Amino acid sequence: MAEADPTRFTHRHLLGIQGLTRPEIENLLDLAEQAIEVSRQVEKKKTVLRGRTLINLFFEASTRTQASFELAGKRLGADVMNMAVANSSVKKGETLVDTAATLNAMRPDIIVVRHYCSGAVDLLSRKVDCSVINAGDGSHEHPTQALLDALTIRRRKGRIEGLTVAICGDVMHSRVARSNMILLTALGARVRMVAPSTLLPSGIDRMGVEVHRTMESGIRDADIVMMLRVQRERMDGAFIPSTREFFRFFGLDAERLKHAKDDALVMHPGPINRGVEIDSEVADGARSLINEQVEMGVAVRMAVLEALSQHLPNG
Amino acid sequence: MNNPSRPIALINARLIDPVAGTETRGGVLVENGEIRGVGAAITRASVSADAQIVDCGGDIVCPGLVDMRVFVGEPGAEYRETIATASRAAASGGVTTIVATPDTNPPMDDPAVVDFLLRRARDTARVRVLPSAAMTKGLKGEELAEIGLLQEAGAVAFTDGAHSIQNSKVMRRVLTYARDFDALVMHYAEDRNLASSGVMNEGEFASRLGLGGVPPEAESIIIDRDLRLAALTRGRYHAALVSNVQSLESIQRAKQNGLRVTCGVSINHLTLNENDIGDYRTFLKLSPPLRQEDERQKLVEALASGLIDVIVSDHNPQDVETKRLPFAEAEDGAIGLETMLSAGLRLVRAGTITLPRLLASLSSRPAEILGLPQGRLAPGAPADLIRFDPDEPYVVDRQKLHSRSKNTPFDEARMEGVVKLTMVAGRIVHE
DSSP states (O other), rough: OOOGGGOOOOOSSSSOOOOHHHHHHHHHHHHHHHHHHHHSOOOOOOOOTTOOOOEEEEEOOOHHHHHHHHHHHHTTTTTEEEEGGGGGGGGGGGOOHHHHHHHHTTTOOOEEESSSSTHHHHHHHTOOOSEEEEEEETTTTTTHHHHHHHHHHHOOOOOOOEEEEEEESOOTOOOHHHHHHHHHHHHHHEEEEEEOOOSSSGGGGGSEEESSHHHHHSOOOTEEEEEEEGGGGGTTTTTSSOOOHHHHHHHHHHHHHTOOOOEEEEEEESSBTTTTBBBBHTTTSSSSSHHHHHHHHHHHHHHHOOOOOTOTTTO | OOOOTTTTEEEEEEEETTTTEEEEEEEEEEEEEEEEEEEEEOOOTTTTTSSEEOOOOOOOEEEEEEEEOOOOOOTOOTTTHHHHHHHHHHHTTTTTEEEESSOOSSSSHHHHHHHHHHHHHHHOOOEEEEEEEEEEEESSSSSBBBHHHHHTOOEEEEOOTTOOOOOOHHHHHHHHHHHHOOOEEOOOOHHHHTTTSSSSSSSHHHHHHHEEEEEEEEHHHHHHHHHHHHHHHHOOESSSOOSHHHHHHHHHHHHHHOOOOEEEEEEHHHOOOOOOTTOOOOOGGGGOOOOOHHHHHHHHHHHHHHSOOEEOOBBBBOOHHHHSGGGGGOOOOOOOOHHHHHHHHHHHHHSSSSSHHHHHHHHHHHHHTOOSOOOOOSSTSBEEEEEEEEEEEEEEEGGSSSSSOOOOTTOOEEEEEEEEEETTTTTEEEE
């Protein structure tokens, strides 16, 4: 492992995995390794962001990502503010650009944004003077999720190059799938997308991944089976007929997992739908990395905050 | 009924092989529900002494008919038809496989209903009854039905029956989702708004009768849309009932472009036209409506050329009370299982189609589209066979038909062609 160096990250924002080089990604993962150690100490505080202000601006409900960023910011010494959009001026009709200008006037250092529209975080980043981190924009990207998934895989498997990773479920609407696809292929993994045709985006077969329409073929000999969350509102006949039919053909249970490699590991970005995309026996089993992913989430977000802090204005 | 474990030989027959399109003299040997041998070598002398011999006396022997569109009434409309009565009518009309439509009550959109139908068929049917299941929940054209689970339960195809999906996005999703299961989508094409005020074919005759018309475009606009979606999704699409030239032209183009597209026509549209409605005869009120004579002739030509793949009875039994109403208020539909073969033979007699081609569109071609082993006159094929005399005349008497409902458009018609024996899986079910 190369010596982690936060100054090697030269971007002002983290808007997506797209645009990052392999060395930049690997450097972030190395930085995150160090952050894991910090989080496992009794004294979890660093001073990298002392005096800095971090705003969590979530236009979409989130528990783990928002908490993860909050903890990461606090462990690095920042003042963290969570904007509750549900009760804010946004509900009174303020546009995204106006919200950005308002927040910018409060002189934050970093804004973490989740928005239900693809491209919204990029738009906001153009209107502020501080750094912006994309915590998920529509069906586009969720870069810190892909980084934490990569870190989890790399720590368990020792590498990413050459692994077969099957990403299964609602690929069409998943920003996690898109960010992971870009990151994992950049690091030399073979990526498969596994879904019914109604949940595969158009042109997916030209994006450098293998496309499978049955779980059996999709996870065959896979090293990693990454399940995606299926939103309830997509299950009642709109994209797939029903929960039970989806589980019958695309749910991951112990029997189906036998098609993957004997040492295959199971991941899920959470929150899981038990009995819809994943069976409890697998989700809670020895091969599940679901809770480990959450721990890696804090570490990766600390690494990203630290890397971005090198280039903050007046820094 | 015969003992199906005893070999049976149908000898001295005109054998018509619809797959090869050939006619030969000879016999068929049946054992254990399968065809063992076919051809001139099967004679009284050649088969073993314990075999039952049926001397066909020069009658035609060919595979039993496969009817892709039959309303069997169960569950929920037993006053119109039951599986028992429909299958008796089928056996007497030479139909050995029925595909039941899903517009039942409850509709066939749940695996438990498919299972119910299969059990009822096992217990009460003389012929094979296979379910087609709903492609949208409740046949409402809004949400995908459980195509995977329904197929596992035994559905052989997917259709919303007499309901047509209006929402193009839903139709796209159905075709896309069904493709993953290689499931056949059979769609009845009708633009509901365009057809809404009509009760018969639009044109001079409707205007003279003072009835609202349904233009051919009500069908062809949806067919055009569906074919574009079939191209987009690469799904397997079957236009359940075509009735006009516009639809045929579109389907021809789609076939030329290599799409996995097929189509069917009802026996009524091949043999009747709008003038047969005459004095407001509600038994001829159909959907799609009967068209003009020149359209009918084009349909027959398309059948002869193979552009139209299959003929269906579109058997739709209606209670007398729903037909004994003013034309505009009467229900659509006609029964047809028992008269389909002899009505089809009218086309052969008129010289517009050959007998093997007619029989192919009634047996081997539908079986092929449905992925069934039936419809073949070859060793190893299921012994679903019929014997009929194509020239024996009779007059249709609706009271003598086996269907529970009597709404035949051919009542009192002079027909030729009588089925003398129907065999399903080696068992004689009608003689």
